[in-house]
Amino acid sequence: MKRRLFLFALLLPLMAMLTSIAVRQSAMADSSQWQIPITGLDLRAPFSGRYVRFEYDWKLAGDASPCLSSRGCDLCLDRNAGPVRATAVARGTACPHRIDVPGSGLTVRPLRQRDGPTVVFSGRIFVSEASGPLLAQQLGSGRAAAVVRLDTRGRLLPRALVILPAPGAPEPAG
């Protein structure tokens, strides 16, 4: 009996790690890829590595004020009319490209602008020490976008940061 328990205990961490990879990879398999302009670059180097924190520069629609409260919100992404648009909706609302804001680890903060208050959504991506400073330099001199994947569970996963072409030049397809 103890031997069986020992074998179970021995395999548990490995099984858990494998299951975690399988579940996340399966959610990623049907994910869609988006290229969303970003702004507000903030290079940090905490204990856990070097993170680039950035703000999504999408066209925000709908009432985003619940996103700031404990109720939270979801966002529906679409890109039918040119730039990527994010529409704030109540949690759990079904839409083709739904972002689970808390589940994606997005930081939400209010921002006062000339045309009224709005809400800013921040994400982060890990970059290594070798490529961090170069990326920061590139991003500081031009417009940038985050290449993200949106999985079937509504999790938004930043995969890379890219530099957008200068204004006037054709933008790569999203």
Add this chain to the structure above:
Amino acid sequence: MADMALDRKLDAWVAAGLLDASAARRIRSYEADADKPLLLWAVAGLGLLALGLGMALLVSANWDRIADWVKLGVHLLLLAGCLAGVWWAGRAPDRLWTGEAALFLTGATLLGGQALHAQIYQIPGPVWHMLMLWLLLMSPLVLLAGKAWLTGIGWSLMLLLGLSAMAADIPDTGAWLPAQGLALAAPALLFLLSVMPWVGTSGFRQALRAVAILFLLAGASLAHLAWATAVTAADAGQWAVRMVPAALACALALTAHRRRPGTMPAPLVRAILIGPLLAVGLAFAIPHPDLWASRLVGVLVYVLMWGWVARAASDAGWGGLFGIAIAAIAVRIFLIYVELFGSLAATGLGLIGGGLLLVVLALGWRRLMRMRTR
């Protein structure tokens, strides 16, 4: 350094006639044979540490250039290797330290893997989520395969850290209060595990017990500082709910110990489990104002708790714990005179009284120890 000290002591013992010269020579010869090149090991260990760190830094500097599947694959291989090490070491009793090292590396690799998954898949959440998941996945293996003191202490500290981090982060309301109480219950749970025969080996269980006793007594000693603040009826109500898991864990530990009394004398177990529970309950779960009278009650509760422990430890022959209990009482009595009296004259008089009390305590302690050694 240690050899020189031993030489000096042996010379002194030979000079005092306690030891003859040939016995001293034999002791020197034995110690020379048993001498471990600690300095050499330390230098070699430092070199290996630098090597490992260097490799880790090289990898981390180029982290985002390595494909995710490579990172995940290498991690799985490392984890499987560590687990194979635990399994291999468990097949023979003479592989104690190999097994413990493999267990330690498994824990570290698993924690690293959780961080890796959080980074690759952008998993948000507070740190305690990761710690609790680690405890869930590692605890069965550590509890079944743990053998050494060091492993027991490491796992116990992870349990305390995980539960404390959770208690500090979750809301102070409703159903979350008992969950916060789990952090209070953790030392008693460790004690409960320490009397379970299926848990590790006796060395591992002793480590769990040592950590449990340390955190029960130190925690209750710190908790008595609550007497120096006002506790409202609402606060007291919340603390009463938080105390429920701790009370249940103490009851379970007492019951389990009654069934296996060989591990520790029952009166001492009662003093160590019930004393701190009562002390914390009185300090937090009873409303009181911040007045000197409350502080005095706090000191009295503290002295009674440690006095109970001292008495039980003395009866059980636990000289070390007895000494700690007397020292804890002495320090608190010393502090109260600084705390309670405002003027220099009153503080001076208080310190004289406290000093005399401490001298009496020290003399009583010495007498008790002498009676014991006769």
